Amino acid sequence: MTSEQLQKARTFEETYGPRVPESERPLFHVTAGVGWLNDPNGFSVYRGEYHLFYQYHPYSTHWGPMHWGHLKTKDFLKWERLPVALAPDCEYDRDGCWSGGAVELPDGRQLLMYTGRRAQEENGMEVAYQTQCLAVGDGRDYQKYEGNPVLTAENLPDGCSPHEFRDPKMWREPDGAYRAVTVTCAADGSGAVLLWGSGDGFSWRFESVLERCRNEYGAMWECPDFFPLGGRQVLIVSPMEMRPMGLEFHAGYGTVCMIGSYNREDGAFSREAVQSLDYGLDFYAAQTLETLDGRRVMIAWMQNWATVACQAHGIRCYGEMTIPRELSLRGNRLIQNPVRELERYRVNPVVYRGILLSEETSLEGVRGRVLDMTVSVAPTSENGYRWFKVRVAKDGERETTVQYEPESGVIEIDRSRCGAPYDITHVRKFLARRQNGKLKLRFVMDRHSLELFVNDGEQAASLLLYAPESADVISFEADGGIVRMDIEKYGLEMP
Ligand code: FRU
Numbered sequence: 001m002t003s004e005q006l007q008k009a010r011t012f013e014e015t016y017g018p019r020v021p022e023s024e025r026p027l028f029h030v031t032a033g034v035g036w037l038n039d040p041n042g043f044s045v046y047r048g049e050y051h052l053f054y055q056y057h058p059y060s061t062h063w064g065p066m067h068w069g070h071l072k073t074k075d076f077l078k079w080e081r082l083p084v085a086l087a088p089d090c091e092y093d094r095d096g097c098w099s100g101g102a103v104e105l106p107d108g109r110q111l112l113m114y115t116g117r118r119a120q121e122e123n124g125m126e127v128a129y130q131t132q133c134l135a136v137g138d139g140r141d142y143q144k145y146e147g148n149p150v151l152t153a154e155n156l157p158d159g160c161s162p163h164e165f166r167d168p169k170m171w172r173e174p175d176g177a178y179r180a181v182t183v184t185c186a187a188d189g190s191g192a193v194l195l196w197g198s199g200d201g202f203s204w205r206f207e208s209v210l211e212r213c214r215n216e217y218g219a220m221w222e223c224p225d226f227f228p229l230g231g232r233q234v235l236i237v238s239p240m241e242m243r244p245m246g247l248e249f250h251a252g253y254g255t256v257c258m259i260g261s262y263n264r265e266d267g268a269f270s271r272e273a274v275q276s277l278d279y280g281l282d283f284y285a286a287q288t289l290e291t292l293d294g295r296r297v298m299i300a301w302m303q304n305w306a307t308v309a310c311q312a313h314g315i316r317c318y319g320e321m322t323i324p325r326e327l328s329l330r331g332n333r334l335i336q337n338p339v340r341e342l343e344r345y346r347v348n349p350v351v352y353r354g355i356l357l358s359e360e361t362s363l364e365g366v367r368g369r370v371l372d373m374t375v376s377v378a379p380t381s382e383n384g385y386r387w388f389k390v391r392v393a394k395d396g397e398r399e400t401t402v403q404y405e406p407e408s409g410v411i412e413i414d415r416s417r418c419g420a421p422y423d424i425t426h427v428r429k430f431l432a433r434r435q436n437g438k439l440k441l442r443f444v445m446d447r448h449s450l451e452l453f454v455n456d457g458e459q460a461a462s463l464l465l466y467a468p469e470s471a472d473v474i475s476f477e478a479d480g481g482i483v484r485m486d487i488e489k490y491g492l493e494m495p
Helices: 004-019 340-345
Strands: 035-046 049-057 067-073 079-086 097-104 110-122 125-137 142-144 165-172 178-185 191-198 204-212 221-229 232-239 256-263 268-276 284-290 296-301 325-330 333-338 346-357 370-379 387-394 400-405 410-414 427-431 439-446 449-454 459-464 473-479 483-492
Touching: 004 067, 004 079, 035 067, 035 110, 035 296, 049 079, 049 097, 079 110, 079 125, 079 142, 097 125, 110 165, 125 165, 165 221, 178 204, 178 221, 191 221, 191 232, 204 232, 204 268, 221 256, 221 284, 221 325, 232 268, 232 284, 268 333, 333 340, 333 439, 333 449, 340 346, 346 473, 370 473, 387 439, 400 439, 410 459, 427 459
Parallel strands: 035 097, 035 284, 097 165
Antiparallel strands: 035 049, 049 067, 067 079, 097 110, 110 125, 125 142, 165 178, 178 191, 191 204, 221 232, 232 256, 256 268, 284 296, 296 325, 325 333, 346 483, 370 439, 370 483, 387 400, 387 473, 400 410, 410 427, 439 449, 449 459
């Protein structure tokens, strides 16, 4: 049965979604049907296709009572919109259906697990409770489970807060058992990741505390995911209130990737390496799935909570996801590259080899705002060069720059002059691995976003660009020496 709230959201989306001008949407990145989008949810395989749900408030371009929007795809680039999946229409989720995960049940149904939020007044203050809830469906319509909520304050280990208990990410183990991770706030006021187990997907029990923040990486954690990769185990979380640490972690809302090992017997995770997931300005709440051919693919919200008020006037649709990325490990580092399916959408190759560069230069055929471009540079002499710079989304007035200094290994992204309507954080620096001044930068641009992949995925950096699409000039410049540059640039088109 479709509730009144769900029907209202579906009708609203059907009416106003088609009125969002195409120019307001990227070409191949996921956006909301209409209105506001945040975290990816339920990113999973169902009946041979990839489903993606998302935190959704159709009625405005600002966060509000959360629904789950829904799409599916076969190749991570061409998406089919499906009707709104969940609305906050029950007592236990009346203030929002918050983030969660999905799995396919052996009987062919799809199971969603999400956080139900319910707020009430206590001593003149609003106090919210978060519980974990289920919904079952056929890939289009969902029924909330009559046994909801399935995890509440009573299931939490001592000291964990029922007010901060959310974001279940669920998967099925090779032996058929179900597992999920959630976050909570531990007694020390900082985040922890809890592991939960179930035989049937409906009845859940606490298994272990997988990892604790101990106020080291931010305070409260959000949106965990936990998966095997290359013989190791990876835990990702999105911490709030991060303190900056060198050039690895910036302040505020961040993302952290922990690589280690996992003992299934006692549910213990041993952390061996920690890094940022993304080094750009806009990236949060990442979630992964395993593809039908065994790849681990991650998608995230290409945004930062601190800058969500930076919206152009009059828009009808706000928020987009990153391009789905294939993950792998190289030693103790997480490697991420755009899904290989992107290559199918490349058109009009423009290739330059061995360009000798110093002064600011633009090259014939190398411009645009929807493109996949790889730039490799190397010094031409032993003295090297001081810096190398790529300017994109440029016109007479605006530009966004990516600069590399071989001496320090620092890459600096600067969009201060990109045309943003507010003075939000615009500059980010991070360290690339130094290789005698050799550097490879892959730029994936889709109208108002840039995702940068450094040295074949050793680092990724995502950011939104606020310049109008007409700002499409790209230029290259080196200082303090001549560099040799190779370029391979493709346009991207959706047939
Ligand atoms: C992360 C988050 C989640 C929560 C959701 C609410 O961005 O705060 O922890 O479930 O957004 O929309």
